[in-house]
Amino acid sequence: MIQNKAPGKDVSIEDLKEKFPLAAKKNADHFSSFDVAGVSFGKEFIPVMAGPNMVENEELIVETAIHVKKSGAEFLRGGAFKPLSFPYRSEKYNETRENGIKWLGIAKKEANIGIITEVMEEKYLDLVCEVADIIQIGSRNMQNYPLISEAAKTQKPLMIKRHYGASLRDWLGAAEYALYEGNNKIILCERGVSVPHTHRDSSRFLLDLQVVPAAKELTHLPIAVDPSHATFWRPWVESMTLASIASGADSIMLEVHPDPSNAAVDPLQPIDFNDFSKLMEKMQKTAGVFDRKVTHV
Numbered sequence: 021m022i023q024n025k026a027p028g029k030d031v032s033i034e035d036l037k038e039k040f041p042l043a044a045k046k047n048a049d050h051f052s053s054f055d056v057a058g059v060s061f062g063k064e065f066i067p068v069m070a071g072p073n074m075v076e077n078e079e080l081i082v083e084t085a086i087h088v089k090k091s092g093a094e095f096l097r098g099g100a101f102k103p104l105s106f107p108y109r110s111e112k113y114n115e116t117r118e119n120g121i122k123w124l125g126i127a128k129k130e131a132n133i134g135i136i137t138e139v140m141e142e143k144y145l146d147l148v149c150e151v152a153d154i155i156q157i158g159s160r161n162m163q164n165y166p167l168i169s170e171a172a173k174t175q176k177p178l179m180i181k182r183h184y185g186a187s188l189r190d191w192l193g194a195a196e197y198a199l200y201e202g203n204n205k206i207i208l209c210e211r212g213v214s215v216p217h218t219h220r221d222s223s224r225f226l227l228d229l230q231v232v233p234a235a236k237e238l239t240h241l242p243i244a245v246d247p248s249h250a251t252f253w254r255p256w257v258e259s260m261t262l263a264s265i266a267s268g269a270d271s272i273m274l275e276v277h278p279d280p281s282n283a284a285v286d287p288l289q290p291i292d293f294n295d296f297s298k299l300m301e302k303m304q305k306t307a308g309v310f311d312r313k314v315t316h317v
Contacts, residue, residue: 031188035189039192039196041196044238044240050240051236052240054205057094059095061207064311066269066271066303067095067272068092069093069096069097069244070273071096072084072097072277073099073275073289075137076114076284081127084098084278085128087297088133089133091315093133095133096127097136097156097275098124099137101115101148118147124151124152128151135151137156138158139171142170142171149174153177154178154179155177156179159181159182162191168194172201172202172203173201174203176205178207180194180195182209182210182213184212184214184224184225209271213225222253227251229263232245232267236268243269243270244271245273246274247272248274248291249275252288254289257274257291258291258302261274265303265310266310268310274296275289276290276293278293
């Protein structure tokens with residue numbers, strides 16, 4: 021058990037009993053599993069969520085949905101509501117909001133694929149729930165407890181992304197708010213943390229793969245990893261994706277775009293359709309080493 025040497029960062033036995041008893045494992049073999057749109061989370065299968073950072077237009081999101089589904093992805097990711105670090109938008113950036121949700125719904129039908137998308141404000145929950153199979157709570161809202169609680173009350177599965185400055189203790193605390201509302205379909209997602217050195221000037225975060233086995237020592241919830249946001253650098257996505265599977269990740273989220281260099285948001289990190297197909301094959305082989313699999317194809 022992790023000793024509470026640095027209160028607020030490490031997790032004590034008292035925390036497991038008093039702060040997040042619902043998120044804590046009951047015993048060493050306690051791991052939750054559940055189905056979302058017919059796809060299992062928390063078992064030997066490792067669902068892949070893939071798509072663009074932002075829903076740019078109908079044609080792009082439908083094209084992407086069809087391709088990632090064909091390559092073995094079970095869920096299409098795409099943001100209609102997008103938080104940015106600063107309020108200034110480039111000429112390419114056009115938050116599609118209600119239209120983006122509508123286009124995700126079209127893509128869902130065209131490709132017969134599950135949808136994960138982010139909600140930023142409580143007033144848009146009903147709209148997002150019309151198409152989303154999984155509601156994403158973004159890293160910047162990880163400690164927006166009223167939003168998490170209201171999203172959990174919908175009983176839709178939630179994926180809570182770890183804030184880039186959050187400890188494991190903070191992250192489990194966010195999950196506890198969702199579990200407290202009676203929603204047991206919660207996924208935790210590691211997406212990179214802020215550190216003094218990231219090995220590239222353009223990289224903002226460092227992928228914390230140690231948090232995957234560390235979290236699994238403490239919580240029964242499935243752990244996903246987003247190597248795209250974490251690396252912020254396309255050439256590193258493949259190796260960090262495979263490393264994520266080796267670390268024990270229960271799901272993988274990837275940015276995929278038909279023309280990555282011209283993506284409206286974060287053009288340095290998405291991979292194209294061809295690279296995604298090749299990566300899925302490598303992921304399947306890597307997962308097999310650990311008696312798991314990433315695709316039914």
